[in-house]
Amino acid sequence: MWQSLFQKTLHKFSLQVEQAYCLRERYKHHDCRLCSDACPAKALKTEAHSLQWDKSKCTECGLCCYLCPTQVFRLEAEQLQKVEQALLGxxxxxxxxxxxxxxxxxxxxxxxxxxxxxxxxxxxxxxxxxxxxxxxxxxxxxxxxxxxxxxxxxxxxxxxxxxxxxxxxxxxxxxxxxxxxRDFSRRDFFAFTKKQLTVKVRSLLSDSDSSSEISLQNKVxxxxxxxxxxxxxxxxxxxxxxxxxxxxxxxxxLCTINVKEDCNFCDRCTALCPTGALRIAAAESSLQLFFEPVKCIDCGICTAVCPHLEREELQTLEQWDCTSLLKESKLLPCPACGEPVPEGAALCQKCQAQQEQEKLFTSLNNDLWL
Structure with missing residues (x-):
């Protein structure tokens, strides 16, 4: 009896989809198709640089949960949690x-x-x-x-x-x-169902809280x-x-990222990195670009948007879970406004954007008077 109840509890799940985690939602030129190519029910489509999920076709087989690198798909009973329980005894x-x-x-x-x-x-x-x-x-x-x-x-x-x-x-x-x-005891059954009940309650609470909705600014x-x-x-x-x-x-x-000398700390790679593996930190008198390999999922977005970054094959795992400093630059005052900018930068981002707008307006004004 206990084994039958345990099996029913173990295999009951429902699929939840968090599209904001999808690489295609994060970067419109990304070509990831792992979930849609593998879906046997054809419930997933990756068209127009976005993910489309047809819930009416979905059979909740869970294959997408195993293949997706950014946890877009989530089971009520997570796949690795099910493996843990299946290993009992x-x-x-x-x-x-x-x-x-x-x-x-x-x-x-x-x-x-x-x-x-x-x-x-x-x-x-x-x-x-x-x-x-x-x-x-x-x-x-x-x-x-x-x-x-x-x-x-x-x-x-x-x-x-x-x-x-x-x-x-x-x-x-x-x-x-x-x-x-495996032979399940009463203790196994109650321990597992208690854990599952906790997960379900947390899921219900998070689903009812509109402030917990995930946006594209949230890191995976x-x-x-x-x-x-x-x-x-x-x-x-x-x-x-x-x-x-x-x-x-x-x-x-798994991979590692290297940076060229002409990096200007534009923040584009860190802003688009879906997992936060790349980040810029401001020290007292410098800017530092860090890379955390353990967070990197080798999505290729950073090297696609920045010509100053290079991907390199990982040869061993010796330094895989260590944060590395890719580049450090002194902070100097912006010639236009005095705000701190990385060494070598002509202007800060705000002044540079303003300068480009002025050039655009001047060009449009000249075209009107021709």
């Missing part, structure tokens, strides 16, 4: 899709396309061996777009990166599963996936020195 974690999984024993995801090293990290943090189970013939008749070679590729690269520490095994036959069905918070990666590195510092392949770095959306 497990000696081995076997991940499988909802079509092929054994509900009483497997860790279920909507589709194996949703898997990434971060989704497996709750198991790694508990030193639980990981298996991924799928039957290729079953995937051929599925309406989800699952790329088998992509999964095989990143699993091989992760196994190489982690050495013998966190190996992932791909299996195709159910008899090779090493996991055992650090994702749970990043928190798990950070915790994994803290618990296993030897992984920091391991060579990171370019393919694995792109899958994990």
């Amino acid at each position: 497990k000696e081995t974690a076997c991940f499988s899709c909802q079509k092929q999984a054994a509900p009483e024993s497997d860790v279920i995801v909507p589709c194996l396309e949703a898997l990434s090293p971060e989704i497996l990290m709750p198991a790694f943090l508990r030193n639980i061996p990981v298996q991924i189970y799928w039957q290729p013939e079953c995937c051929q008749s599925c309406n989800f777009s699952f790329h088998q070679e992509k999964l095989r590729g990143w699993v091989a690269q992760w196994n190489c990166f982690s050495g013998n520490r966190f190996q992932v095994e791909i299996i195709h036959r159910p008899e090779l599963k090493k996991n055992k069905p 918070p650090l994702s749970p996936k990043r928190v798990y990666l950070k915790n994994l590195l803290q618990k296993n510092p030897e992984l920091r020195a391991q060579n990171l392949s370019p393919q694995l770095a792109r899958l994990l959306r």
Whole structure:
């Protein structure tokens, strides 16, 4: 009885969409299509540089929640929270899709396309061996777009990166599963339902509070996936020195940013950075441009809007969770108004804008008298 109730509670969720977090909403030229390309119900469209969600078509499969890098989609029961609960009492974690999984024993995801090293990290943090189970013939008749070679590729690269520490095994036959069905006690049930009730109450309170609406000025918070990666590195510092392949770095959306000498602190990159990985801070007599790699999701917006920034592949994770100072510039008085400006800047932004307006008005006035 308790196990049946627990299963019903575990799998009940509803999808919430926060469009202000979407990269297309943040930067009109961004071409992210991860959610719309993967949606099996065609409920998501990325047209006219914005995200369109057709709730009537949505089946709440949850695949978009796993793929979106900016947490646009949120489940009432978060995906990593469900993984945590599915690991209760497990000696081995076997991940499988909802079509092929054994509900009483497997860790279920909507589709194996949703898997990434971060989704497996709750198991790694508990030193639980990981298996991924799928039957290729079953995937051929599925309406989800699952790329088998992509999964095989990143699993091989992760196994190489982690050495013998966190190996992932791909299996195709159910008899090779090493996991055992979990047995829920009353204590497990009440602890979990109490936690879920707290989440639901907070969600209701936040939804009823109009002042908590998210705008484009709000930065995207650090994702749970990043928190798990950070915790994994803290618990296993030897992984920091391991060579990171370019393919694995792109899958994990890891990179670093360098700045050229001619940066003028225009603030465009920091204003458009969706996560706040780039920020400008004013010291007593200087301006400083900082970069926090742990917040960066490798969206490419900063390098697209600023010619003074360069993206670079991340080779290792040694300095990944350390904030770096990209550039520092002395503050000098603006020749026109006396406000502090970075060294090398002809005018402050306000005076520069005013100067450009005067030039525009002069040009229009000359055209009228011609």
